[in-house]
Each structure stands twice: as structure tokens, then as C-alpha cells.
Amino acid sequence: MEKITIELLAQKLNLSKSTISRAFRDSFDINPKTKQRILEAAKELDFEPNPIAKSLREKKTQRIGVIIPSFTIPFYAQAICGIQEIASKEGYSLLICQSDESYEAEMQNVKSLLNSRVDGIIMSLTTETTQYKHILQLHKKDIPVVLFNRVIDIPNTSKVLVDDYDSSYKMTEYLISRGYKNIIYIAGPKNLMLASTRLKGFRNAMYVGKIELSEDSIFYGDFSIESGFKCAEEILRKVKPDAIFCSCDNVAFGVIKYLKKRGVSVPGDIAVAGYTDEPFAALIDPALTTIRQPIHEIGETAAQLLIKKLKYPYSKPEVKVLPTELIIREST
Amino acid sequence: MEKITIELLAQKLNLSKSTISRAFRDSFDINPKTKQRILEAAKELDFEPNPIAKSLREKKTQRIGVIIPSFTIPFYAQAICGIQEIASKEGYSLLICQSDESYEAEMQNVKSLLNSRVDGIIMSLTTETTQYKHILQLHKKDIPVVLFNRVIDIPNTSKVLVDDYDSSYKMTEYLISRGYKNIIYIAGPKNLMLASTRLKGFRNAMYVGKIELSEDSIFYGDFSIESGFKCAEEILRKVKPDAIFCSCDNVAFGVIKYLKKRGVSVPGDIAVAGYTDEPFAALIDPALTTIRQPIHEIGETAAQLLIKKLKYPYSKPEVKVLPTELIIREST
DNA sequence: CTGTTAGCGCTTTCAG
């Protein structure tokens, strides 16, 4: 099969390459009739300009790199859907990498995306990430970056967050209103902004609710089911709570799993609340009380922010905070 | 920052472009010392050859397209991990599309991957797909294709499957051995090979187990939780089973959800079995008896098959069948 | 409005 190019099309239509090229861009510098003639011929021959050649010439790839901790965390699967939707609408394709919760891998990913010449990067950090040389390096190379969800405080960088303080506060307030007094909080990794913000929301709600809070009531985990399982074990060994507020659904799943194993009734003996509203939160028994984040929208927003920056390189970095919703189910 | 290219490096080292180029390929047509000198200088200057230019020249992109029904199906998230692992080890990057169970979108995806000049495509079909013009079109353009999991019978195409007949047979046999007599089967979409193969396994096991099987005992769903929910509703209206074997975990989740809602005890009144072993199968209450598929390995195998075909274009298409495992939990 | 020309950064003959 003869490979068809702009040059060939030009010959067939007795025009020059440049004119053909113009027809395929938003150039108004072309006779509408000629343009139409070209577009029709192209459709007939099933021709589309070679994006590789275009990339080489323009030094733009129309490709966005995405770095997430893992595909298999449903939150990220959904977020990617949101990113994808906006990206493909705007003519960008996605190059997705997993950091697998390793800072090392995260840096490696940045490098490989850079080598793949992506136009910009959207990322959610690992639980290990505390430094941000790799992000600054991107700034220096003029590759726009948008951080979402798992974010650390890097100056001059766009971010998409949810209102973690508020939602954590709301949940705590709700738990208190249900009469729970001995509330344990399982916090996330200390390096992440979301973890400290959520913890702050919890603390303040306890303070306002006039419930004394000992530091022994705060445990730390990461975002895994196993971590929840282990925390629950530790909690039962040390204290006798009537409620456990986990700063992540997965952790809540792990906690419930352990409590069930030990024959502790949820919410009869101990209430459990989560954060994220993963798809399975509603399915599990008892259905999990949690905070719903607009996951899809988070992805969309991140993509929008990045593309905006790509189109207008001099626009200022933005921080978007999206609202959350308290979802009350059976576990509390 | 000065953009560094092969040309620049050549100047600095007082060599020609071609020599530099040679150093970065497997060319043995170069003095080892020169090569080393070049590689060192490159590392120092943080230079890597521009893959876009390389693609343009070689008409290869080192990119693999992947089309899956949805990111948010955990099965596919895991499969992609497997694909990714092999791909990146072999120097390929991934372009992932979702068909969202729409044949229309699937064809659109093929088109857009083609336009992105991927070297090959790995795909799992939608529940709607019955035709395969789009795949033949890929054959014609010499773009290798590997189908996995959801496959239809397309000649001359590599496929990665699990032993659906056998696993379905095993599960049915197991249910019979547990004393269940009135077993309902919820089959998958009729267009897919896996659905008919699984159904066949069920049928034969029932036959061998000497349990009479009426056509009213077979229901049809797709792969969604909702579909399971609806099927369960219909089943309870029509028949009084003691076990329901769902050809997909999601459907089983939906079934259990409905049964719980109606106060039917699982497995007390009705046993439920699934197929896939999604991560949540173990977490749900009661934990689901199911068939474990080597998901990660399925992805790896698909990628290996494709890359092999990419390296040796004249190699024959292959069909790989991977083994499964019966996982017995509480739901039966 | 259209054509000409000169590259983008790399690989690949073909000579030496």
C-alpha cells in the first residue's frame, strides 16, 4: 500500500505542500474552496497528516504524561478517565506511568516522560515523596506540571485538591453528633499535604466538640488495606474506641476486615468511617460511611489546568479546591 | 537552555553525526573506544537521542496501543500493569484507550491509534463487538494485533486466553459436590468466546453430574454489578435455586447485593460463585468463591506476544491459554 | 491567497 503524504496529495491536486498543510491547520490564510477540496480529497484517500513529522517540526508532541502511584487503586483509575476525557477532546494523548509508591520510580518516570518529549505532566505523588528536585527540573525545562490529590507544597505549581480540612471536620462533627466519644483517627503519610490538612480538620472538630484528644488516639498508616488491618490490630491492643475514622477508604476496609475477624461488630461495637468513596465502599458490609470526592472532576480539572498552561505559557499557576460530600451509610 | 542534539555533540567531540548515531545503536561498526567516549560525553551533557526524529526516520514509534473496555474494571487495571511491565522493559511505551463497551468507540480507538502511529495493538473487545473489519484493517496495514480475555474468533490473530472451559467445569463440579442441585448459571454476552466456552463447561459438568438442566436455568448478563442485581431479581421471581454461578465477579457482587437486600442468606439459602477473583472478591461478605485468573500474567503474555511479532514480523500468530485456579471461600 | 525554500534531529547508503 502506497504511503500517502502531504507531498503526494499536493501533486494529485496540483497544489503545493504548504497549501495542503494550511488546510489542516486553523490557517485562515487559504481559500475556503481550496481548503474544502483538499479536505475532501484527504478523506477520500484516508489521509491524515503524520503527527510524528509535525512533532519534530513543532517541538510539540500533543502528549501529556501522567504519573500515578498505581493503576490498581480505583481512585486513580477513575481520575485517569477524567483526564483522558478532557485530553482527547483537546487532541492530546496520554502517556501513563506508575510510581508504585516509590520515590525512586517517580523520578525515573519523570525522566522517561521527559525523554518521550511530553508537553506537560500531571502527577500524584508517592507516599514517600518529600523532595521536589524533579519537579523543579521540569519547571526549568518549561514543562508545565499539575499536581493532584497527593500534593506537597511546591511553589509556583498548579494543584488540584479537595477541601480536605472541611470534609474531615464535617465527618468528625457527624461522628460526635452520633454520640461517639472515644474516636480514633488513622492519619495518612506525614509528607502529604492532604494528610496533615485532614488531621487538622479532625483535631479542630474534636476541639470544638469539646472532646479531649490524646495523642495516643492518632495512628498513622499509608493508603493500603494491609495498613488498615495492622492499625486495627494495634488499636485494639492499646485502646478501646467506639469509633475509628480512617483518612482513606482502603484503610477502613482493612480495619473492618480485622474487626470482623476478631468478632467485633461494626457499627455495634465500633463505628468505622472512611474517606474517598471508592466504588466498593457502598458494596462492602456494612456499607461504609465516607467522604465522597468528585474523582472524575478532579481528573478533568487537572487536565484543564495543564492544557490551559500549555496554550498560554505565561498564565499563572492555579490551585483549585473542589468540594466534597459526606456520605452516610451503615458503618457508623 | 541550549537544546542539545546529535549534531552538537558531534561538533564538541570533533566527530561526525553518523558516528554519534552509531554509538547509540547496536552498531558494531564503530571503535569501542570512540563509542565509550561518546556515551560518556552524552551522559555528562544529559543527552539522549530525540525519539521523535528517530521515529520519523525509522517509521517505528516504539509505542503500543492498548484498547480496553474501561480503566475502572479492576481486571483491566491489573492487566495493564502486566502489559506495562513487559513493554517498558523492552523500550515500548503505552497509549491506552477505553472503548467503554461501545463498538463505535472501539473502532474510533483503532483509528486514533493508527493515526498516532502505534507499532502494534493489544485489545480486549467490548461486549457489543461481533464484527471485525477494524481488526482486518489492522492486518492489512501490517499492524500486529494481540487479543486478550475478551476475544472473538478472528483468523490469523494472536490471542491470550484462560482455560475457560476447564475452570467453569471445575466450579460446577465443585458446586455439585457440595450438594447443590438447583444451580442457576448467569452467562456473559453471547458474542464473546469466553462466554460460550464458560457456558459449555457449565453444561458439560451438569451433564456429567447427572443434573438435568433446563434452559430456564441459564440467564444472560453483561459484566456489570447492575446486571447482576437485575438478574438476581429476575431469578428470584422465576425460580427457586440453591446456588447461582455467575460467569463474572461483578455480576456475583450484584447478585449478593440483591439477595442481601431481600434478606436471603448467602450461602445459607443460596450459594453464589463468581469468576475472575477481583481484588474485592476476598473482601466482600461473604467472601466470594471464584475462579482466579492470572491477570498480571495475562497482560505480560499479551505484551510478549505482540513484541515478538514486532521483532519477527513473519512469525506465526499464537494462541496462549493460561491456567486458572478454583478459589473456595465462604459464599458457597 | 499560494508557492518556494530551508530546516526539525535523526538514520542510512555510499565512499573513503
Add this chain to the structure above:
DNA sequence: CTGAAAGCGCTAACAG
């Protein structure tokens, strides 16, 4: 073993 030159398919001045 190394270099010179042509060209992959496209865009972007510049001239008309």
C-alpha cells in the same frame, strides 16, 4: 572504522 549527503513528512518565513 568514519564522514558526507540525502531524506523521513511536516511547518514557517518570505516572496509574490
